[in-house]
Structures are given as structure tokens and as C-alpha cells.
Amino acid sequence: MLSINDLRASIEGKEILKGINLEVKAGEVHAIMGPNGSGKSTLASVLAGREEYEVTGGSVLFEGKGILEMAPEERAAEGIFLAFQYPVEIPGVTTINFLKTAVNEIRKYRGESPLDAAQFLKMVREKAKLVSMNDSLLKRALNEGFSGGEKKRNEIFQMAVLEPKLAILDETDSGLDIDALRIVAEGVNSLRSPERAAIVVTHYQRLLDYIVPDFVHVLYKGRIVKSGPKELALELEEKGYDWIKAEVEALS
Amino acid sequence: MTTETIDLKTKLITDFYARESVMNGEAASAFHQKKRAALARFDQLGFPTVRNEEWKYSSVKELVNESYNFNSESNVVLADLEDLKIPEQDANIIYFVNGRYNAELSRMVSSQAQITISSLSEAIKKDPQLVNTYFNELTKESGEGFTELNTAFAQDGIFIHVPDNQTVEHPVILRFVADARTQNVGNQPRNIIAVGRNSHLKMAEAFRTLGSGRSFTNAVTEIYVGEEAGVEYYKVQNESEQAYHIGTTQVRMLARSQFYAGTVTLNGRFTRNNLNIILDGERCEAHMYGLYFPDGTQHVDNHTVADHRKPNSESNELYKGILRDKSKGVFNGKIFVRPDAQKTNAFQSCKNIVLSPEASMNTKPQLEIYADDVKCSHGTTTGQIDEEALFYMRSRGISRPEALSLLMFAFCADVVSQIRIDSIREYLENVIAEKLASK
Ligand SMILES: Nc1ncnc2c1ncn2[C@@H]1O[C@H](COP(=O)(O)OP(=O)(O)O)[C@@H](O)[C@H]1O
Numbered sequence A: 001m002l003s004i005n006d007l008r009a010s011i012e013g014k015e016i017l018k019g020i021n022l023e024v025k026a027g028e029v030h031a032i033m034g035p036n037g038s039g040k041s042t043l044a045s046v047l048a049g050r051e052e053y054e055v056t057g058g059s060v061l062f063e064g065k066g067i068l069e070m071a072p073e074e075r076a077a078e079g080i081f082l083a084f085q086y087p088v089e090i091p092g093v094t095t096i097n098f099l100k101t102a103v104n105e106i107r108k109y110r111g112e113s114p115l116d117a118a119q120f121l122k123m124v125r126e127k128a129k130l131v132s133m134n135d136s137l138l139k140r141a142l143n144e145g146f147s148g149g150e151k152k153r154n155e156i157f158q159m160a161v162l163e164p165k166l167a168i169l170d171e172t173d174s175g176l177d178i179d180a181l182r183i184v185a186e187g188v189n190s191l192r193s194p195e196r197a198a199i200v201v202t203h204y205q206r207l208l209d210y211i212v213p214d215f216v217h218v219l220y221k222g223r224i225v226k227s228g229p230k231e232l233a234l235e236l237e238e239k240g241y242d243w244i245k246a247e248v249e250a251l252s
Numbered sequence B: 001m002t003t004e005t006i007d008l009k010t011k012l013i014t015d016f017y018a019r020e021s022v023m024n025g026e027a028a029s030a031f032h033q034k035k036r037a038a039l040a041r042f043d044q045l046g047f048p049t050v051r052n053e054e055w056k057y058s059s060v061k062e063l064v065n066e067s068y069n070f071n072s073e074s075n076v077v078l079a080d081l082e083d084l085k086i087p088e089q090d091a092n093i094i095y096f097v098n099g100r101y102n103a104e105l106s107r108m109v110s111s112q113a114q115i116t117i118s119s120l121s122e123a124i125k126k127d128p129q130l131v132n133t134y135f136n137e138l139t140k141e142s143g144e145g146f147t148e149l150n151t152a153f154a155q156d157g158i159f160i161h162v163p164d165n166q167t168v169e170h171p172v173i174l175r176f177v178a179d180a181r182t183q184n185v186g187n188q189p190r191n192i193i194a195v196g197r198n199s200h201l202k203m204a205e206a207f208r209t210l211g212s213g214r215s216f217t218n219a220v221t222e223i224y225v226g227e228e229a230g231v232e233y234y235k236v237q238n239e240s241e242q243a244y245h246i247g248t249t250q251v252r253m254l255a256r257s258q259f260y261a262g263t264v265t266l267n268g269r270f271t272r273n274n275l276n277i278i279l280d281g282e283r284c285e286a287h288m289y290g291l292y293f294p295d296g297t298q299h300v301d302n303h304t305v306a307d308h309r310k311p312n313s314e315s316n317e318l319y320k321g322i323l324r325d326k327s328k329g330v331f332n333g334k335i336f337v338r339p340d341a342q343k344t345n346a347f348q349s350c351k352n353i354v355l356s357p358e359a360s361m362n363t364k365p366q367l368e369i370y371a372d373d374v375k376c377s378h379g380t381t382t383g384q385i386d387e388e389a390l391f392y393m394r395s396r397g398i399s400r401p402e403a404l405s406l407l408m409f410a411f412c413a414d415v416v417s418q419i420r421i422d423s424i425r426e427y428l429e430n431v432i433a434e435k436l437a438s439k
């Protein structure tokens, strides 16, 4: 589904991603872990099409199509979704109105007719229930004055509405209490299917108790320096990153 | 000098005396004497130049170098004016074409016992004394050439009088149409609105130009808000690329009254709005909202004054602007708190989004506070579009233009939602949505 080949990206002339290789097949969940500043958010942003980052090399194929030339909205319409580490507050635009626009723009891209108000509301109510999202939040300006937990839940809610093929979650678990974490995980798991995939960026093993990954990768200094089965996450939880850093330094 | 290059000022002054010379006894009337005095002041003041502090960023050179027909006929019919549709039964709609009242197009639904709505030209014939108690009483010391010019040529416009204790249910909508389809036209509507004690009125002034000739509108509105009265006043400018508009709205509020102003400039070559409010009683509440949206090489200048003269009153101001292409905006907001006006609350905010590197915005808050126990705050911001917000929206599948549109619409909504005449607000929402979609 997603095939990243020697991806390099920089910002303000500084190279952050230094040759990423990653293969994600339909049905799989990949966890990406690593110390702060390793480039995890950068990778997520480059996949979603953030324009501040300059891609300096490599390729990314999504279902066989090169996406690096696509605008962010085209990637979304192709089925890529990024849950932001820091969701943006948008004054004056209600969550519901925002999502309605998003859903119908994506439908237009796919040559489908727009949902009418009733169909849309029905669908949204179901999804809101799924992530225990309060109806009153939907009518408020997008993320404005939302608590950290509400913002993260809103990300998962939007994901549930848009039903992406590939979901990229950037530290959606940080700052959540255990109940909120469970809700987020349920949201993600409800989308799990043989046709879909997810990349879960996290600091903590605890999210992976709920969203069990097929593979765990460690990103460090712009490279994936270690990959393994789900047990790797447990090992990292126990031993921290120092041993990995030491391994990398020894090699270089 | 050939006759064609006689400047506008000289031509207007000559016209004035030519008209006066063919008047009968009328020249001796109080009304005419006020006009005559105003002409003398206009002669002294002339048109402002950029050396005048109040006109520093807004040059009227181009405007005064044109000539205009101030007496042109027009055959405008309703079908030409269908952009703003207002359900028949819902409002009093009064049309002025090239500055003159048009009875054929106008319709009134409110009862005469509640409100007198008449053209100024009629009112001055019927009840000169009543008109003269109001005419030019708020503007006589304006020190502003354009205002004096308007007074000198005051001939038509609206005269509204609401007696005490009336709540006028149906709004009054004034439509000013400059018909520049065959020539350059000038018009100088003069409006007087007097709202009695404990009475309530909603009104709007909507300006529109037809055709591609130049139009010069020099409008003055005097508004008297009685004790405990409430007036909502909206001004909507959707004029042409060739339209010059100078407008002054001068308001005096008495104790415990409320005044709401909404000034929305959607289109026009050169626009200058002066909104001057005197809070001349205790516990008054004045609200000023403004929105401007210039593109191309358009110029929009809003000057406002909140003059607190008595204790315990409040003024609250929010102006917002979106500037595109090579357009220019100016905002100057003055707050005076006179020595008597203790416990004044005055808030002012002006927020702008500049969408192009060639567009510019000039903001100047000006606070003059002579009382010590007051709360005043002001703030202006001028920024670009929030790229982070744009990326967030795009990452959800919303195209860049659509995302921009949503953000801009939301930006305008703070002001538009304050407009409480439904048909006017809906009209604005439609025009703004169209403008946003156009680029
Ligand atoms: N907008 C930016 N401008 C400059 N440097 C940046 C920017 N975004 C990220 N970086 C730098 O890139 C590196 C990787 O950051 P990031 O991808 O956020 O790491 P992670 O998500 O793994 O914590 C850091 O050194 C960070 O300082």
C-alpha cells in the first residue's frame, strides 16, 4: 500500500530525514518510536504533504501512485489521513461544517455526489458516538478552546468520518488519560480491516497494549535504525533508547 | 485654462450662486441660510489634501480632477436593482436615484403614527421648522470640506422622524443608486434621522452604482438618538470600480440610549467613511462594527470617533478587513474621554488579513483621555493567512481555495453576524461568498 524508498527531506537547509525506507502493506499496523527530535513528526508531515519541508530525494508510492507531487488535499482524497500531534485551532469554522466540506470535497474528487444534510448528520452522529464525542463540541469552532484530550479525540473522530485507507497517528496518545486512550484505540481498531493500514507514532508502549502493531520501528537521527515485532516496543519501554543510540554510534 | 479644466471646487461654487440667483423668497429661509454659511466654509476649507492629517493616507486628487453631472436624469427600474432582494412586506424601502427621491420605486409599510418617512425635499416644504431643528445641527462644526459641501447642496435624501415611545417593527432600507450608465454622475444625499425618547429603529443605507461611468457620492447622515432609544444603523457599499464615495455619519446619543453601527464596504474605487458618535448622556452604549474587502487597486478608509462626554457610558468597536491584490486600507479610530466622562468603558479592535504582498493596511488608534477613572483598550493586528490552519484543512481533503474561503468567511462572520436585518445579512453573506469564490 505504502512504499517509502530512501526518502530525504530538509527544512531551512537542515536535513531531517536521511533516507527512510518503509513498506506498509494493507491490513498492517506499524508503530514508529524514537527519541524526541528524531524526525517522526517530520516523516508524518512529509507524507501528508506539508509544504515547508523540502523533499530532497527518494520516492513515496501510495497504491502505486507517486504522492510527493500531490497537493495535501489530493493525498487526503486518495485516502491518507494524518492525526496531528498538535491539532490546529480554527476560529469561526465549526467542526461539523468543516467536516461536511471535507467529506464532500473528497467525494467530488472521487466522482461521487455530495451527501445531503440528513445523510451527513446521521453518519456524523454514529461516528461521534463511536469516539464518545459530545455533540456540543461539533457545533463549536474547530478545536478552539478544546482541552488537549478533546482535540485528540476530535482527530480520531475526523478519522472515523473520513475512513482513510492509511491513517498516520502522530503521538495521538500523548497527554491522554487511560480512558481517553482506550477510546482513541477503539476508534483506530474499529477501522482495522484487511484493506486498511495505520502508522502509529508514539513514545509509549501503553498505546500499543490497545493497538497491537504488526511491526515496530525505531527512528533515530532521520533513519530507521531498528525494526522488529511488537515485542520490540516492550524492550524499548524497559531499556530506553540508550542501547540503540550506542549501537548506532558504534556503527558510524 | 479652458472651460473643461475649471476645477471642481470653482464649478460647484459657481453653480451654487447661479442657483441662488434664481430663487424667490426661499433664499431668505433658515434652511438656505445654513446652506449659504456652509458654502462659505467649503470655500475656505476646499477639498482636503494629504497634508491634512485626517487625509494623510487618502488622496482625493483623482476624484476632484473629474467632472460630474449632479443633475442627471435616470430611467432606472427595479429590474436593474435585483441584487438586493427584500421581501415586500418586511421593510420600508426608499430609493434615491442620482441623489433624488424616487417615489415610483419606493414603498412604505410602517404606519404614519409610528414613523414619518419622507424625502428631505418634501419635508422641508411641509414642515421647515421641524427639519431645521435637526438639519446641520450635528455637523455645523465639522471642519470637513466634504461635509460642508454636502450641507451647501442639501436638497434631497431621507427625513425620518420617530416620535417618543415607538418601536418601529419594519426596518427602513435606503437604497442609493448612482446611475452612471451614460455619464459621470455626482450625488450628495443628505439624511436626517431623529429617533424620540424610548423609541427603536433599525435602518440601512445601501449604495450601488450602475454602469461604467465615474460616480461621486458625497453622503451625510445625521442621527439623533433620544434618551433610552435604540437605533441600529447599517451601511452597505457595493459600488463599482469607478465609484468614489465619501460618507459621514454623525450621531448624537442621549442618556441610556443604544446605537449599533455596521459599516460594510464590499466594492468601490475609493471609499472614505467617517462615523462620528457623541455619547452625550450617561449610560449610553455605542457599538461599531466594520468590514472591508477591497481588491484590485481599491482604497478603503474608515475613520471613527467615539466621543465620551458623560460618565458611565460604553463604546465597543470591531473593524475587520481583508485586503487583496494592490488594495489599500486605512483605519483611524479615535476615542475621546472628556473630563466629565468618568467610568467610561471604551474598547477598540481592528484586525486585518493582507493576502498579497502588494496590498497594505494603515491603522491608527488614537486615544485622548482626560478623565482618570476609565477603562480603555485598543488593539490592531495585520497579518497574513494562517498557513498552519490552511495545511490542517487541506490535509482533510479541502482544496486550498475552499479552505481559504472557509477561513475568510469565518473571519468576516464576527462582523456579519452583528447585522440584525435578516435580508441585509443574507445579502452580505451571499456577496461575500461570491467574492471569496472568485479568486
Ligand atoms: N519547522 C521547523 N523548523 C526548523 N526545524 C524543525 C522544524 N520542524 C522540525 N524541525 C527539526 O527537525 C528535527 C525533527 O523534528 P520532529 O520531526 O518534530 O521530531 P520528533 O517528532 O521525532 O520529535 C528536530 O531537530 C527539529 O528541531
Ligand SMILES: [Mg+2]
Pocket (backbone or CB within 6 Å): A040, A041, A042, A085, A171
Ligand atoms: Mg513529533
